[in-house]
Amino acid sequence: MKRVEHKVAVVTGGVLGIGRATALLLAKEGAAVAVVDIKGEEAQSLINEIEDFGGTAKFWQLDTTKESQVISVFADIIREFGKVDILVNNAGIAGVNKPTHEITEEEWDNVINVNVKGVFLCAKHLIPHMQKAGGGSIINMSSIYGIIGAGDLPPYHASKGAVRLMTKNDALFYAKDKIRINSIHPGFIWTPLVEELAKGSPEGVKAFRKQLDSRHPIGHVGAPDDIAYGVLYLASDESKFVTGSELVIDGGYTAQ
Secondary structure, three states, X not given: OOOOOOOEEEEEOOOOHHHHHHHHHHHHOOOEEEEEEOOOOOHHXXXXXXXXXXXXXXXXXXXXXXXXXXXXXXXXXXXXXXXXXXXXXXXXXXXXXXXXXXXXXXXXXXXXXXXXXXXHHHHHHHHHHHHXXXXXEEEEEOOHHHXXXXXXXXXXXXXXXXXXXXXXXXXXXXXXXXXXEEEEEEOOEOOHHHHHHHHOXXXXXXXXXXXXXXXXXXXXXXXXXXXXXXXXXXXXXXXXOOOOOEEEXXXXXXXX
């Protein structure tokens, strides 16, 4: 079943990990997908994969922290596809893992700029198009660490908590325009970002993953597709009564 047929989706941070899985699934379910990412190296293989199964996708290189780039790229996407129905604000970074008193201003700003300012700018410049079109769905990628603390990654926690509340507040602003805005809160998902954290750990990748698996009552970390299916639900008309909500997909992590 084509659950998002005839819709146009923008997926930020769409080349790797959760973004890649989301772009693939939305395309398989009938959406035309604008993949945007600061990295362009692996973009063409993703576009080729989508086109190989008959899907529609195009890549734009974009630094979501730069407003001028956001304006230019989104205008080009509208020219290419005629509209945008779905925005998946997925671009994000983990940042430094230090106690708060050891973090530099530059390290703090780097995470907040990508994880918060980028979400703001993308919403700011697509919402007017959704208003004109009569509605849309925005899915902001937060984290379980936008809900609970863990004694690590202070800028990341702060940024994902901000995304959670930005989502609820914007949902209230734009409900009258039939623009639904929701957040997703993944547990640990085995993505390139998490794998990089594993490689930097003193215990090594295998032990790091085993330890992460043990934190989730379901017995293992998640896969990018687990999150992509949550995005698909919130992007589709199946969730037409859902806005300002937080969809936690975490293998039971926050139920403990």
